[in-house]
Amino acid sequence: MKTIGIIPARWGSSRLPGKPLADLCGKPVIQHVYEQCLKARSLARVIVATDDERILNAVVAFGGEAEMTASDHPNGTSRVAEVAARVECDYVINIQGDEPMLDPRVIDQLADVLIHAGEPMATLSVPFASAAEAADPNNVKVVVDQKGRALYFSRSVIPFARCGTPVVSKHIGIYGYRKDFLPVYLRLTETPLAEAESLEQLRALEHGYDIVVAVSAYPDRGVGINTPHDLELARKLMSEKS
Template identity: 50%
Template sequence: MISFRSRCGSPRLRGKPLADIAGKPMVQHVYERALQVANAHVVVIATDDERVAKAVRAFGGECVMTSPDHPSGTDRLAEVMVQIDADIYINLQGDEPLVRPADIEALAAGMLADASVKVGTLCHPIEAHEAGNPNTVKVVLANNGNALYFSRSPIPYPRDGEVAHYLKHVGVYGYRRDVLADYSSLPQPMLEHAEKLEQLRLMAAGYCIRAYQVEPTGPGVDTPECLEQVRALMSGQDPAPRPTLNDVRLVITDVDGVLTDGGIYYDAT
């Protein structure tokens, strides 16, 4: 079974699931790609927003209404689990209209081939400049492919200026039923609150997360700039290049008042 959450209340981009991309709401693009996953038996959209549900019904999709009080998509999926029986549940994000069905198939196949994998996800290599973006979640792996940690900060940190290799976490998760049954009862650790990353709740509780590497994927939709980039890609156009720190030639700062430690700090944001 594949379920994916879709909410309109994203603080960075209001109404995100219903944003028009090539004549369709974004949520429809994700749903249609999920239907192409060969080893999926059920595809449903989990939402707490009636506007999203109405749009889903309009294009003939299957929708499950859930509580508006879930702090994460995994909590939402746990509610869906009560209504739909399956061995493995795959959670797609509703803001990934360029997700590749073959990548989802690889995740499902990896978990089906190894019963010891309780939670699975995806990742791919990225360049150092992208690793500095806090909207891009990074992951570091053990030799067996299990995640050691996820962070919005660049990990690993190149302390001596050496070139580090970064992996971007793709927000797709596969769960076995027993993990989902336990998830909502697990305490939310400081790490989850600080990073705003739901998978850290599982890691803090001692669960292993196996990350399967795939080829670099298209961008997700986190901000209005990301939305325009995806619209360009899906219409066959070359997206406008996004500025990087290398494009900055001059920074002027006007400081009034008192700084807490006398320092001024800049990063990619």
């Protein structure tokens, strides 16, 4: 079974335009992500999927592989699906292009879960470190059933703790798909919950497709870069590690 990694990367981030090519300790952010992916033992190939020639040229310049996509994709899954359709593979891992410190073992764990679970999609979660982190709507929460399948994803804190102290789980934004599910996903109509929460994975749930959620064995992901502040923090952390 062949598994590939695809990194969707676009120029037009509203909070940090040009984010993939932002300098992070002497390399563009996208190069750090790409090099972390190459360390994953499960991936036969790593491809950056982009709609911007500046990103394409930068990836090629550091020796990576990139492919151009249409510019009108509504989300990362759609962009990943375009490239995956042109590649011979069985499974696809969608890796966020703004996670330069992603542990490659996370990719390997997700690939293993995806292959053995038999569901069309898989993803990972970790316990929240604090109530303040859980309250942040930028941190997506997930609840699962007794078999580890997602019941719901939300930007609100779920579940409501009327009794007891349930563990609130943080969704890690990395997805795995069976390749044959990606064209199915693209045909699914938009759904009200996915639009309300602005969470693309809810479209699959609302149409009745299962998403298996495993607890990550490697919770330390460094900093996800969404804002100029995040970029400065990533520079600080990476400099300290060096």
